[in-house]
C-alpha cells in the first residue's frame with residue numbers, strides 16, 4: 429500500500445491539484461489518488477472529510493494531514509531530501525521559494541481570467557491589460573531563472589518551483605498566449621514531462637463539464 433494519499437480535484441480544471449501531483453509523479457513518490465470532482469454532488473462535504481480548510485489538494489501521510497499545494501510541496505521536499513525537490517544551494521533555494529510564493533499569492537488577474545482547462549483551446553480569450561501584465565512578469569521571471577541557473581528547469585533540475593508554475597504553462601497553451609522564445613521553450617519542456625502527458629490524458633477521459641470553466645473569457 430502506498431505511503432501517501434493525495435486528494436485532488438478534476439484534472440481538467442484543478443490547477444492547485446496539479447502542482448503536488450506533478451511533483452510526486454516526477455519524483456517517483458508513490459501515492460494513492462483520491463479524486464473529488466469539484467462543484468457537484470456535495471463536493472464540499474467530501475473535501476471537509478479530509479480537511480477543515482475545504483480546499484484541494486490534501487496530502488495524507490499516516491496521521492499527518494497537509495493541505496495547500498505549497499505546504500504539501502514543502503512537506504515532501506523536507507521528507508525526501510534525497511530527491512532534491514529544492515536545490516542544495518541556499519541562494520537558489522531562496523530564489524525558488526520567492527518565485528513559488530509569488531505564484532501562490534499572486535497573478536490574480538491571470539488566475540481569474542484564464543481559468544485552467546486542459547481540455548480546451550480558447551485562443552487569446554480573456555487577455556486584458558492586467559492579465560498581460562501578469563504574463564509579462566511571469567515570462568521575465570522564468571527567463572531570469574533559466575539564465576541564472578542554466579536550465580532546463582527554473583532552478584536547474586526540476587523542483588518545487590516548476591510544479592508551482594506548471595498550471596501556468598497549461599494556461600498559456602489553452603489561451604494560445606504568444607511568449608518570448610525562452611519562455612515558450614520552457615513551457616514546452618514542462619508540458620512534455622511524462623507526468624504532464626499523463627495528466628492531460630486523464631483529464632481528457634473525465635466526463636464532468638463545469639460551465640464556469642468552459643467559457644471563452646474565463647471564470
Ligand SMILES: N[C@@H](CCC(=O)N[C@@H](CS)C(=O)NCC(=O)O)C(=O)O
Pocket residue numbers: 437441442443444445466472482483484485495496497498
Ligand atoms: N491556496 C490553496 C488553494 C486551493 C484551492 O482553491 N483549491 C480549489 C480547487 S483548484 C478548491 O478546492 N475549491 C473547492 C471549493 O471552492 O469549494 C492551495 O494552494 O492549495
